[in-house]
Amino acid sequence: MKRLDQRGSAAFEFCLVAVFFFTFVFAIFDLGRYAITMQLLRALASDGARATMIQCYTPQVTQSLSPSGCTSVSTYYTSTYLTSVPSIMGLTPTLSASDSGSVLTITASLPGFSMMTPTWSGLNSTPTASTSIPY
Template sequence: MRKLDNRGVAAFEFVLVFVALFTLIFAIFDLGRYAITMQSLRTLASAGARATMIKCYTPDVINNTPPSGCIDIDTYLPVAQRKVAAPFLFFGGLTPTLTVGSSSTNLTVTASQASFTMLMPIWGTALNAPSASTQIPF
């Protein structure tokens, strides 16, 4: 009976396990990064909504009329205070955007990170450029 040559089998098994483990570790890392970005965006939107209501609390709001002058978020929450509210969003030179829109019944504060992209290509573009909104009824 002839003996089979088993050289390289351990290296091949290592590669199979390593690829699966490597993909799993990076997927967990990538989803964790997305989760902390979303939570930071929610925090930033809430901070923007809070600052807008505190500094733009006018008789219009008391009389249930939409405050038309409450859409300049840079007046109510400057960039320095945004960095304190959500510091993770500003790492690596990134800058989130914070906008305020008004309708007849509420103000909507939206925080978004347009330059955020997932590292793993398996997600596609579905999770790129996340955003979070907070509505303020009046």
């Protein structure tokens, strides 16, 4: 019986497997990048909340009175962390605050962030993290 020619079968099998393998590798890389971004935003929100608590909380605030003027985080947050640490893929994060009566919420976001793989592109276009400070 004559043997069939099997030249090129390994290359063909590699092409079949490589598509799924590299898609899987890039998806893992992209999700890791997203997780690192979220962790940096959580750290930024916590750091901004700490700076606000140190600078803005007066004895009146600790007696359950509203902290007047504490929603301008940029006046309290003078650390270089905002500009130096999360230079994530050339994007600069933003830090904002909102007062909802009895809770001051510090929010960090990264506008312009996008996932690289098309599978995850709709996951979250602007990742945000927030920290709440009750008063």
